[in-house]
Amino acid sequence: MATFNRVSLRHVNSLQQPKWLAILRILLGGMLFIKGITFISDSAQLETILETSRLRYITGSNTAVWAEVIAWTNLLGGLFILTGLCTRYMSLLLLPILLAAVFFVNLPNYTINGGSEFAFSIIILVLLGIFLYEGSGKISADEYFRTYYKAGYHNVKVDV
Helix, strand or coil: CCCCCHHHHHHHHHHCCCHHHHHHHHHHHHHHHHHHHHHHHCHHHHHHHHHHCCCHHHHCCCHHHHHHHHHHHHHHHHHHHHHCCCHHHHHHHHHHHHHHHHHHHHCCCCCCCCCHHHHHHHHHHHHHHHHHHHCCCCCCHHHHHHHHHHHHHHCCCCCC
16 A cells, blocks of 8 residues: 655655746735834834724724734735745745635725725635745745755765
8 A cells, every 4th residue: 555745745746837827926026025014114004904893892902902913914924825835835835814804894884995905805815825835836936945945955064
């Protein structure tokens, strides 16, 4: 009976991605990174969004803390996804933030802002789900560290 290593199957799945999916991952990371910069530069707006949405029951009076957590998570998660480093973990970390953005913030205000933020949040949420399943792909920092970095390590001779 053949046994399958789960890690190697994920690795193989990640290596069979088309190159356009890597471009899509880079665009997703860039959008999240820019959104993180926007949230950090105007944290008062994010605090206002948190206070006026249905999330105020969850965040309580700690909206400033939650605004900082959301902003920095978007910034670092976007940077990691952009470079292809720990893409699955970052997608998993960002999923609750995007789910809250879709269902608690943008869905109730769908008619007010014309649906543009709602559509943007849905697209980002779907892309995060795709990269949670697919991984970072062949053109990524993960793949570089898996192959080239380890290959150079074995060729080094140490004189003791």
